[in-house]
Amino acid sequence: MHSTPKQNEFFHRPALLEECLTALALQPGAIVVDGTVGGGGHAAAILERTAPDGRLIGLDLDGEAIRESQQRLESFGDRVTLIQESFRNLDAVLAHLEIPEVDAVLLDLGVSSHQLDSPTRGFRFSSETAADTPLDMRMDQRSGTTAADLLRRASPEQLENWFSDYADLPGARKLARLIVAARRRAPLRTAADLRAVIADARIGRGRRHDPATLVFQALRVAVNDEANALSEGLEAAIESLRVGGQLVVLSYHSGEDRVVKHRMRDAARGCTCPPRTPVCICGGKVRLRVITRRPIPAGDAELRENPRARSARLRVAERVAEAS
Ligand SMILES: C[S@@+](CC[C@H](N)C(=O)[O-])C[C@H]1O[C@@H](n2cnc3c(N)ncnc32)[C@H](O)[C@@H]1O
Structure with missing residues (x-):
């Protein structure tokens, strides 16, 4: 059986x-x-x-x-x-x-x-668990580049392209700019850190999808190519x-x-x-x-x-x- x-x-x-x-x-x-x-x-x-x-x-x-x-x-x-x-x-x-x-x-x-339900893998970003969720998102944990790595290194143009191309995110440029400003103050390490920047950007209001869903989706697509x-x-x-x-x-x-x-x-x-x-x-x-x-x-x-x-x-x- x-x-x-x-x-x-x-x-x-x-x-x-x-x-x-x-x-x-x-x-x-x-x-x-x-x-x-x-x-x-x-x-x-x-x-x-x-x-x-x-x-x-x-x-x-x-x-x-x-x-x-x-x-x-x-x-x-x-x-x-x-x-x-x-x-x-x-x-x-x-x-x-x-x-x-x-x-x-x-x-x-x-x-x-x-993967979605494992708190340590970083695919889950609901607000209740976000403070403990690392920005990882690698499907293959043998490979080195996490979402936190990408958010630290990517140029504003790269971030904007990912958000637009991989998730049709309204306000992609604004969010990219705010991420660059936020990482100058402190690295983005957890889902809560990123959610805070998304909230500041005030994007996608009134849309069907929570903008965080789209942002995390775009990052996941980028992390795993x-x-x-x-x-x-x-x-x-x-x-x-x-x-x-x-x-x-x-x-x-x-x-x-x-x-x-x-x-x-x-x-x-x-x-x-x-x-x-x-x-x-x-x-x-x-x-x-x-x-x-x-x-x-x-x-x-x-x-x-x-x-x-x-x-x-x-x-x-x-x-x-x-x-x-
Ligand atoms: C929706 S789940 C598949 C569920 C599966 N059909 C089942 O019945 O359990 C998608 C899976 O694809 C894997 N995956 C994503 N991109 C992949 C790739 N490029 N090559 C191989 N596996 C990949 C993920 O790690 C994940 O385990």
């Missing part, structure tokens, strides 16, 4: 689980990459659906996630390979494992409930899929969803030269067929059970034979 979600807090309900399983078009014996294995929730269901001999390659940047999923997926034995690695390197991982192509790739982006990792990971996934294989991506904010949408659309279009270019100079080939014209959100029943699925958006594409 495999553990149920309630047995371990790591195993939060995997978002859009049934929708993902359907989109992955799983068959017995399939080879599947879960590029964000987290607590192994999606992975366990994938392994059940690909029994008796399907194989799962699970990656995660977070060593704690790898340890947790090792425990959770132990009963599947050598059908599972778990590696602490970024999905941006999934092609290199597969080459190392001598797997030439795979049947499906799942990317369930963003942070896990475990998430935008570049996602572009590279999608490219590596497309190249690793067999013809007819499925690419299934769950994103949690508009910046992520935009990257997924554009990347899938470009790979489905092939040539991306500007209109009226007489001869193709980009060399782009058609490699995908987009299955989801519009992203799929969580259904009402799931939202009642799991409010964290509120922002989840699912996009699916199928690998096709290369064509000009």
Whole structure:
């Protein structure tokens, strides 16, 4: 018997689980990459659906996630390979494992409930715990640059770009200026230090999102180089899929969803030269067929059970034979 979600807090309900399983078009014996294995929730269901001999390659940047999923997926034995690695390197991982192509790739982006709920990891910024929350936010704790490091070193222009590009934050320039002024007085070390500067900036009032949500999201994306990792990971996934294989991506904010949408659309279009270019100079080939014209959100029943699925958006594409 495999553990149920309630047995371990790591195993939060995997978002859009049934929708993902359907989109992955799983068959017995399939080879599947879960590029964000987290607590192994999606992975366990994938392994059940690909029994008796399907194989799962699970990656995660977070060593704690790898340890947790090792425990959770132990009963599947050598059908599972778990590696602490970024999905941006999934092609290199597969080459190392001598797997030439795979049947499906799942990317369930963003942070896990475990990361969000761990006070020491710095992903949580609610005002009650902020004074004790270090500005860390690294998914891979082996790497050196924390949110506090970035806030200490980044130029005002860099800070402004992160807040605008990664979170569409209104008042990005003003906040960047205030951060630079605040750090001259004392380094920003905790979530409370940063929340105080955000409050001073008086930005985003009357908006749907608490501006702190957007600021912390932008910093998390910067700390983990998430935008570049996602572009590279999608490219590596497309190249690793067999013809007819499925690419299934769950994103949690508009910046992520935009990257997924554009990347899938470009790979489905092939040539991306500007209109009226007489001869193709980009060399782009058609490699995908987009299955989801519009992203799929969580259904009402799931939202009642799991409010964290509120922002989840699912996009699916199928690998096709290369064509000009
Ligand atoms: C939403 S959780 C995944 C939850 C998982 N699907 C489950 O069912 O438990 C996202 C996970 O992706 C990991 N992650 C984020 N960016 C990554 C990257 N570039 N490469 C590998 N893992 C990444 C995070 O560390 C986190 O554990």
